[in-house]
Amino acid sequence: EVQLVESGGGLVKPGGSLRLSCAASGFTFTNAWMSWVRQAPGEGLEWVGRIKSKGDGATTNYAAPVKGRITISRDDSKNMLYLQMRSLKVEDTAVYYCTARDMGYWGQGTLVTVSS
Amino acid sequence: QSVLTQPPSVSGTPGQRVTISCSGSNSNIGGNTVNWYQQFPGTAPKLLIYSDNLRPSGAPDRFSGSKSGASASLAISGLQSEDEADYYCAAWDDSLIGYVFGGGTKVTVL
Numbered sequence: 001e002v003q004l005v006e007s008g009g010g011l012v013k014p015g016g017s018l019r020l021s022c023a024a025s026g027f028t029f030t031n032a033w034m035s036w037v038r039q040a041p042g043e044g045l046e047w048v049g050r051i052k053s054k055g056d057g058a059t060t061n062y063a064a065p066v067k068g069r070i071t072i073s074r075d076d077s078k079n080m081l082y083l084q085m086r087s088l089k090v091e092d093t094a095v096y097y098c099t100a101r102d103m104g105y106w107g108q109g110t111l112v113t114v115s116s
Numbered sequence: 117q118s119v120l121t122q123p124p125s126v127s128g129t130p131g132q133r134v135t136i137s138c139s140g141s142n143s144n145i146g147g148n149t150v151n152w153y154q155q156f157p158g159t160a161p162k163l164l165i166y167s168d169n170l171r172p173s174g175a176p177d178r179f180s181g182s183k184s185g186a187s188a189s190l191a192i193s194g195l196q197s198e199d200e201a202d203y204y205c206a207a208w209d210d211s212l213i214g215y216v217f218g219g220g221t222k223v224t225v226l
Contacts, residue, residue: 035215037161044118045153045161045204047215063214097160103151103206103215104172106160 002026002105004098009110016088020110022081022098029079031055032101036072036083038094039109048083048096066092088114119144120205122218128195129226136221138188138205144216146186148208152179155202155220164203165190197225 008020024032033056036048049062051072060072071084081098095109121139128134140146152165163172165181168188178193188207192199205218 037215044220045206045217047206047217050214061213064212102166104163104166106162108160 002100004100004105004107006096006098006107006110009096009112011113011115012088013116014088014090014114016114017084017086018088018112019085020083020096020098020112022083022107024079024081024098024100027100027105029074029100030076034072034074034081035099035103036081037097037099037103037106038092038112039097040091040094043094046094051081085112088112090114118219119209119212119216120207120218122203122205122221124219125222125224127224127226128192130195130197132195133191133193134195134223135192136190136203136205136223138190138218140186140188140207140216142186143211144186144207144209145183145188147210150181150183150188151206152181152188152190153204153206155204161204192223195223195225199223200225 003025005023012018033052035050049072052059069087073082093114095111097109098107126134149167153161154164155161168183169181180191182189202220204220209216
């Protein structure tokens with residue numbers, strides 16, 4: 001069974017940083033392209049960014065609203081995906097979902113609240 | 117303003133067939149496959165349709181997807197009360213170099 005478990009969310013002040021983690025199991029993580037998707041309260045889904053597998057160069061792509069402020073990385077030895085966020089803004093407040101395989105599998109999400 | 121355009125809401129009576137449209141452009145739907153997601157309040161989205169018209173294991177066969185040009189549709193045949201949820205379309209966008217979503221459609225069973 002595929003499982004994606006996010007952690008690391010919480011309350012952070014504007015301008016602060018936060019690192020989210022996603023523990024993956026139930027599939028071959030090494031070969032998987034992984035994405036982060038977020039959903040602001042009461043709003044729709046927004047793709048945040050993606051990292052390809054190491055075999056495909058571990059290339060990253062980021063959405064325009066977060067480019068330059070986030071870094072997506074992976075540790076294949078631990079089956080872990082990370083989202084490092086910096087210079088956080090109030091509008092980054094959202095539930096952040098870890099997804100796998102072209103967004104075919106989703107975690108339960110972790111809430112990030114940016115507020116003073 | 118979402119890149120993909122969906123109606124905010126659709127409604128139907130039990131047993132009815134309803135469709136949700138998703139309109140895009142050549143850089144997304146016109147050139148890449150479409151996924152559809154179902155989301156209940158307070159829960160994570162779940163894949164309902166992938167590669168335009170394929171159902172993952174466990175997805176009810178009353179859900180079907182289609183695509184023509186730069187538009188896609190999700191049909192629910194034999195609408196049931198448990199189908200009340202939000203539905204989102206998504207596709208890769210070659211110009212934006214990222215996934216784009218529709219704004220979501222709330223399905224109400226009358």
